Amino acid sequence: MVTWNIATAEPPEDVTSLLHLDVQHPTDLYVIGLQEVNSAPLRFISDMIADDSWSLVFMNTLAPRGFVKVTSVRMQGLLLLVFAKQIHLPFIRNIQTTYTRTGIFGFWGNKGGVSVHFSFYGHMMCFLNCHLAAHMNYALQRVDEFEYILETQEFDIPDTPQVLDHKVVFWFGDLNFRIADHGLHFLRSSINSGRLNLLWNKDQLIMMKKKELFLQEFEEGPLNFKPTYKFDLNSDSYDTSGKKRKPAWTDRILWRIKPKSPPPEDDDEKASTSTDDGQDEYPVLVSQDTYTSDMSYGVSDHKPVIATFSLELRKCFETPLVHISPLGVWSADQDVLLNYTIQEDFMFSTWDWIGLYKVGFKSASNYETFVWVRENDLPEINEVIQISVNKDKIPVLGGQYVLGYYSTNMQSLVGLSTNFQVGSRRATMEGLVPEILNGLSK
Template sequence: MSTPGMETMEQNDNEGDNFRLHLVTWNVATADPPVDISSLLHLESPKGPDVYVFGFQEVYSGPLRFMSDVVFDDPWSHCLMTTLAPWNYVKVSSIRMQGLLLLFFSKLEHLPFIRDIQATYTRTGIFGYWGNKGGVSIRLSFYGHMLCFLNCHLSAHMNNATERMIEFEYITDMQIFNCEKAQRILDHRLVFWFGDLNFRIQDHGMHFVRTCISDQNYSLLWSKDQLIMLKKKEKLLQEFEEGPLHFQPTYKFDLNTDLYDSSKKRKPAWTDRILWRLIPKALSSDKQEECGDRSDANNVGQPEEAKKSILELSQDLYTSDMQYRISDHKPVIGIFTLKLKKMQTTPLVHLLAEGEWSADIDAMLVYFPKQPFPSSSWDWIGLYKVGFSSVFDYITYTWVKDDEVAVDEEAIKVYMSKDEIPVRGGECVLGYYCNTLQCIIGISEPFKVHASKVAIEEGLVPEKLRSLH
């Protein structure tokens, strides 16, 4: 006999897969990352996130630092990549506009199903000419569903609520993507909007606001929160949802303390927010879903019922993390369960390393196109160490078209020079990067690259590992 509710649970499992999304927004006030960011990441939770999205505002962008960040990873990106890589998370995409930074990380297993990645930005500071305010966004196809993430830093000060709304509408109108059915942010099936939105608590006096916070009576302040007030009259805002503000206002704190502003005595406010907008299935055509990766591969070989997509979202956590004191803002975390029916279940290519690999001999790899995809002469295959931190964190790469050595109807062999293979060896994977889709569309199983004879003879390989080679 089945237990009550078991039948419903089994039916739900058959209807779609659940993915955990972990979003963080934080105005870091030009500070570098703290030594320990583990509290932000919830890595020790029983089921780790499938996707991390980080939106930062006021990342330090002084002239010398900004120039170095163009060449090297900025401190925040480097910190997160270093922390998440050992847990098998890869930085898939990022975009920076002056102090605004948006980062998207995924578990390695999802990488071949995150396609058609595009990123853009819009300036709104100083009449649209300065990037201290505005929005940066990343859009992509996740298992065939179109998602967009928008990180904003809007105008400050109590009296600019209307200006903030104008800026938001301007950003959503101006950002254009190369996708016929989802050219703008609001064309996407699911949009996350977050950042330092700068909405304040108006009318209530300082004493009342601080008393409510001290007594944890946050609900008494909601009716005068500018964003909540605007939602009552702005149709666009009514399409967005937000969890209840059951955490204390995240702005403005004295640095290195948990005390609200003691100098200028500015009123605390929930300036840092995470909202979302999900277009109901009835309003989203099948054609929109097919736009995900600008190829006919989205639905090739898929049964007709798979095209009728399921996409549901629920919020599991909405809170701030009070332990961080490097900024006058506290970070805000939103954790979501995304339920969807996969419209893509097979990578576009299957990759494997042929024969034994070492720096002593030229190597050969084989890839098998599993579905049609928009290949080009700019496609490449990268050799990565297991535990790589980003799509471009490869040891070396080979151009697919330039280095083809054999082609048949099912398999294509590509050459890689021994001079490019690491002499010390190690556990590696291969990844096929499709330039048109701006993503990795296939990853091999891990395989052993043996240390070269020269490396062993010269003692470059630890003695305990030599027997393995």
Template sequence: ATCTFPLRLQEVNSKINKRLKDALFTDQWSELFMDVLSPFHFILVSTVRMQGVILLVFAKYYHLPFLHDIQTDCTRTGLGGYWGNKGGVSVRLSIFGHMVCFLNCHLPAHLEKAEQRKEDFATILHMQQFEGPMANGILDHDLVFWFGDLNFRIESLDICFVKYAIDSNVLSQLWEKDQLNIAKSTWPVLRGFQEGPLNFPPTFKFDVGTNKYDSSAKKRKPAWTDRILWKIKSPSKGLGTGGHRPGQGVLSVSQLCYCSHMEYTVSDHKPVAAIFAVQVSTVLGTQAGAAGVECPALCLGDFSLASLAALPLTGGCCGYMHGVPGIGRGPQQRQLFAMPLLTMYLSLTVCFQGGQAPG
């Protein structure tokens, strides 16, 4: 019952000759994922790029009639807002009457830049505005997914203790010193953002070609720089219980998987992925039925990790990146190296109100 499949890339080749080629033709990453996902009935709904940062959003073809008001935006924060090596890109759309925004950010690096990361995120939230009567700002949306190389680090603890905690698999000892966790509990802008437990090792910084943390003279401390968070809009004046507009229906989100892919060694980051189940009730049932649109996935029950078998997998939870050209290990794979790749796999369960489900 998958509705959308957002894919996020960073540090993609952004040299002038490459960008000119991508402007004239479909860029290689879009082509790559279209080739992989189209046999499974996914259509590229929207894409946005800011230099080396790309966001691609795919959806099942039979959900297309229920996706509306698709818009994109980008905000540069590098070099005082003049350079796009840092910043945020977003895709927003209405899914069965619920406004959803995917925000992909690449924030400033280094341990001491925590305040700058917060300031840049606040700038992105302020600058990105969409047209239309509903959800003009990012946080006005019913559901926001915020993800990317957020670059938050682990404070206070020295590198020896951090590596000991990783090797001993006592990652919880690092959570309270994670800058993003600290910011979530102290900074009002992040109030309401949720994240699954960090039960995978820090995804930065590795020696390229290995699974060893940074052994250079800089010896950077391992950190969870690559993150996926979400927020459901809080109730406010004019909204019904649960934050939805009158007559809109109820929206709920649960995370089924949050993991990293430690086996990939082409970057100093490790890819991160998540699977979400998004459950909505909608008043669109009568309209959809009258339109005669076939939406077989809408009649399915709860999402199961077993449904990932419908994709080209060789692994378990969140294992779908195996076999993707340029990411897999085969000798014929195209070398399109750009990491980390952050991926969300959204399952949609729809409860129809006031009418019969289509199909």
């Protein structure tokens, strides 16, 4: 997970360090929350037509490594992106996004929260990226804004209509909490000497957690990294301008596991056995492995904060909703066939479609071509349905591809084929690829 207030800057060319791609540990999901993305009117309109520059740099970096953008949500300068390894895509379902404005009387989206909710192997998860009110004296307002976001954000899922109904919630962003009382000299000397612990008891978020019960349900790792605000641009030096803003841990990542339901009272009207919504049978454990900042990036007056988590969970299901596969050899020289089978009942739609994706694709919309699923009567469970694809829709250059069934209602790919080869004699004849004879290019 990454949170970064980018202060309207353009992305750096290399985000390897930011995404910990140079660290050897298995990653399955990336969740990236940005604040203050450039949202000047002309820029915002162009970003609505095409992907913004930050989304592009993350997609271009992660797609070759097998990560696909699951979804994103944007509200003015707030942007939230979720990426997953291709193997997990059929098990990320019921994707929904929403947002809440809190800035300037709630009409302008310069402050507030954007969130993504989905089912991950049957476990309901929510990721909430916030940018809360600034300045030292507004700690109570920040708490009120967060509470307002939690109360107003709603999802069209019966069991999890609001954020706190989810089994796992990650709350992160530029939360703007400051370090109270301490003077600038004491702050800087504590930071320079590495005695960060001297500042924790005056961190406004830590102080507020002691007063607000709903905040106590959120966990956070120790702040063993330097405060991430406010820096001179392209520098490791804290603010040297006339304002000399006091350093603060404005950028944070917290998480919450849904508390277990209290057991019912043991009386004549209620059962004496405890029900826990399946949490005992299908538990989720979250442990934080790292919580740090990356001082190497200087395009903003904030430094990015990165956390890595291990999720230990029992999968509620391990079978994709749709099984899909190519039939025979696929090439641009002839019409080709595919089979798909609905393996479990779900909200099928005649607007569902099957896309042909080049391996390393960036998102569900990044297909080479697509075909609509059967338009008339709904398919039966386990019925094998065959679809023909016109040869003119098949990429002439060929390569490694995968088929994906996209559910319009679930907003996700609910079935993926194994990778397969697409070839073409036409490409060889037209000199687009070399002819291979006895293992050698001719």
